[in-house]
Amino acid sequence: MRTNQQSLRIALFAPRGRMGQAIARAVADDDGFAIADDHGDVLIDFSAPEALRASLDRAVSAGVPLLVGTTGLDEGHDSLIAEAAKIVPVLKAPNTSLGVALLTDLVERAARVLDGSGWDVEIVEAHHAKKADAPSGTALHLGAAIERGRGEDAKEEVGRYGTGLQRETGSIGYAAVRGGTVAGDHEVMFLGRDERLILSHRAETRTIFARGALAAARFLHGKPPGLYTMRDVIDAA
Ligand SMILES: NC(=O)C1=CN([C@@H]2O[C@H](COP(=O)(O)OP(=O)(O)OC[C@H]3O[C@@H](n4cnc5c(N)ncnc54)[C@H](OP(=O)(O)O)[C@@H]3O)[C@@H](O)[C@H]2O)C=CC1
Ligand SMILES: O=C(O)C1=N[C@H](C(=O)O)C[C@H](O)C1
Numbered sequence: 001m002r003t004n005q006q007s008l009r010i011a012l013f014a015p016r017g018r019m020g021q022a023i024a025r026a027v028a029d030d031d032g033f034a035i036a037d038d039h040g041d042v043l044i045d046f047s048a049p050e051a052l053r054a055s056l057d058r059a060v061s062a063g064v065p066l067l068v069g070t071t072g073l074d075e076g077h078d079s080l081i082a083e084a085a086k087i088v089p090v091l092k093a094p095n096t097s098l099g100v101a102l103l104t105d106l107v108e109r110a111a112r113v114l115d116g117s118g119w120d121v122e123i124v125e126a127h128h129a130k131k132a133d134a135p136s137g138t139a140l141h142l143g144a145a146i147e148r149g150r151g152e153d154a155k156e157e158v159g160r161y162g163t164g165l166q167r168e169t170g171s172i173g174y175a176a177v178r179g180g181t182v183a184g185d186h187e188v189m190f191l192g193r194d195e196r197l198i199l200s201h202r203a204e205t206r207t208i209f210a211r212g213a214l215a216a217a218r219f220l221h222g223k224p225p226g227l228y229t230m231r232d233v234i235d236a237a
Helices: 018-028 049-062 073-083 098-116 137-150 205-221 230-236
Strands: 006-014 034-035 042-045 066-068 089-092 120-127 154-159 172-178 184-191 196-204 226-228
Touching: 006 018, 006 205, 018 034, 034 073, 034 120, 034 137, 042 196, 042 205, 049 066, 049 073, 066 205, 073 089, 073 137, 073 230, 098 137, 098 184, 098 196, 098 230, 137 172, 137 184, 205 230
Parallel strands: 006 034, 006 042, 042 066, 066 089, 089 226, 120 172, 154 172
Antiparallel strands: 120 184, 184 196
């Protein structure tokens, strides 16, 4: 393990997972970080929804910031996160890629500009065969950006199969492709009359999520308690 006085010490909640290992490799490649054997300066959790309460408890009892990268979280989990964020800084990011953080901004703006002019929105994502949740956390996060852009909630249309499935005006459709080793593709399709606007992101390897997680950890260190997002990270860069 490489350490120096300036290294930010990263504690991994789930070190054996694919993302835990990817973050450990990113730390090994960067003198600015070290893996902590104890509580560390920042705790990073990429695990599973059922583990969230334990990672929040660990961050709060150690008094350290927490990055939550886990997806498949529901409103109950969001409430737990909001409670913990009153005590320590918490950054919830269903995608820690800096490219997706920017894509989210672009999608919100596109939805705002195209709102009211008859554009349908469909989100298509592709991931590796071992992914547990669908639609991906990122797809739902991009859907939320569309709702913010439009200024209203949208009905979700997921998993079409059968007949009589004409799409409802204003809804957001989600399609999930699973297979192989795909690190993570997201495509937001704005489908208009005689034209299509497609905004997309391709993760070529998991390393981008790991590097983004370290950028988020660096951002969180020394911040006051509160709830943060990757937008805060790119805005601060
Ligand atoms: N925000 C982002 O940019 C990204 C988010 N993700 C998300 O991160 C999460 C993890 O993904 P990935 O690393 O691929 O998954 P893996 O299945 O490879 O790893 C999951 C890890 O979580 C641990 N775990 C599972 N359940 C519990 C529990 N109840 N208590 C403690 N630890 C637990 C597992 O422990 P054990 O080894 O003991 O089984 C394992 O180490 C997923 O939700 C995924 O969608 C993934 C990539 C990027
Ligand atoms: O499980 C994954 O692998 C990924 N999960 C995240 C998600 O659900 O959006 C982020 C990334 O796409 C990879």
